[in-house]
Amino acid sequence: MKTEQLPDNLGRYGRYGGKYVPETVMSALAELEAGFSEAKEDSEFLNLYLKELSSYSGRPTPLTFAEGLTKKGGGAKIFLKREDLNHTGAHKINNAIGQALLAVRMGKKKIIAETGAGQHGVAAATAAARYGLECRVFMGEEDIRRQELNVFRMKLLGAEVVPVYSGSRTLKDATNEAIREWVRTVEDTFYLIGSAVGPHPYPQIVKHFQKIIGEETSSQLKDITDQDPSCIIACVGGGSNAIGMFAPFIDSSIPLVGVEAGGKGTSTGFHAATMEKGTLGVIHGSMTRLLQTENGQIIEPYSVSAGLDYPGVGPEHAYLYESGRVAYESVTDEEALDALQTLCSEEGILCAIESAHAVAYALKAASKYTENEMMVICLSGRGDKDVHTLISRREGGSDE
């Protein structure tokens, strides 16, 4: 089955996906499904979304040839899809704008969102400010402490940041709490989820609003050459930038690689390598692969990058992993940080540590290709938010 036709009517990608949520939100999911399928077919809505992305967020983002990086890699020509140049600094805004406009179209006045590092929280707060929505962002107490700057940004934007004290007080728990809050307020509140995860139709919605990354890339490549790239690479946390980048290429034969956070090494127990180390399970309303104990308790993952620090992965990725269509690799904290430094020195681009995972993989793999071949990296975000982490690393501490 071509993935174009997925998910099926139960929201499944093969055995992954579905709706594993309390009955109370089932009617809201049905309403969302209806609202989304209407909006999707509405050219006025589509035009508004595209107009906002161009006149407000600065799209299309460039496709940059990275000459210095290419030399370092010693093989394929490396191109960067510059999602770091988006308003608010990452691909997250594509989805936040899309879903916020959908919320408005559906007549909702309030949104809630979850955030880990604060990137999605900032994007959601930004869209809420622009479209006049009331916004509350759930954030683990631990992350609030680690990401002071983004917390302040969200507050400036007029959002309320709600600290989450349950569980391990990080993204996983912030997502649980956002879902719990949604169960309470479902009648007038739109849950603006931040990655290609959650119950159906969320993974499909997020992909829909992120696929512009891949579509632009595809047409920008065509402007340069008739030749297909030999490899397209994106980092994978929940999987939104990756699924957006891959979307128009899934039915081609171009090799696609998702890069997960290997943390301190996938044999150490300190990583977020959901594909390599995860097993079939349910998290945040969706059947997917996740890091868990034998008994089914969800394990808190680890990565130097807060945006990849997620124990699950979007269901479509689990499906693409199982079918073998996308290869999923992992790189360690060290490799990612080295790549970040290299990209800085060679190209003058400070990327997010999340995105640096994709760069690190590209640098490792480039020499497998000839200089006549091309690799494209989705550079999902910029690294301003990570400066604090980089400073404490340099001073010899950990990011904790």
Added chain:
Amino acid sequence: MNNSRWKRFSNKNSFRFVPYMMGCDPDRETSIEIALALQEGGAEAIELGVPYSDPLADGPVIQRASQRCLENDVSLTDVLELAGAMRERGVSVPVIIFTYYNLLLQLGENRFFELAEKNGIDGVLVPDLPFEESAGLKKSCRDRDMAFISLVAPTTREERLKEIAQDADGFLYCISSMGVTGKRAAFAGNVKSFLANAQEQSRVPVLVGFGISSSSQAMQFAGVSDGYIVGSAIVEKIEALLPRFSQEQEREGAIREFKYFINQLVPAQPEKECNHAAENTADDIKAVSAGKTD
């Protein structure tokens, strides 16, 4: 359904009290004593919760109980075996395992049912497995004379409620209000018509749960339902008694206090009068629910 415990449950003509407790909170022996106290206090069935790292449908009280149990590595298998031990010590009402789907998935359906049958489980409630996803598990339950407990919420649309209620086993669990488990001052605005509608459609007794923490709150629903479920209030009481449960010389007193607490939760009136009383109170709820919940 041929299960004699469910037959007794559905033939009862009272306003049924069904408590929820977390299995092995604070430990196996105390849980057995708690279950016996619940039965002695009038429980017509017992929901036995299983600790989970990510309990999406639960509020802070049950989350904390989960965490306490996880510190002791309590698993679904442990809770199933606890149910077996409860049976040996005299628990004779239906016991329903309340577990999140991921725990069941990891244990494996076959192994789960093997253990459930061996340990005298009568029902399975999976709060994150809605109607669309539950056909397989429901069939597996029916094959073994167990009830797959279905839930409906005030947001459940008419047609869907009908479909769920007409296919329900054991009892139909009606969620009283929006939100997760936890004590509340008020319930959904449409709760009365919602329950009445559920009663009309359901082929099994209709029970109301979520947020009920006193017998007077429960009585508001006596005319429009066949029973009520109390969870967080009980788990919170157990939490408050933890220091005393852990001391040998205090245990007996703690159990006595728990029994007293349960007696307070169970309305004394016979059910005819309950029905009458409910006429007024159900309208009161509507007024209250315009206010905020806590």
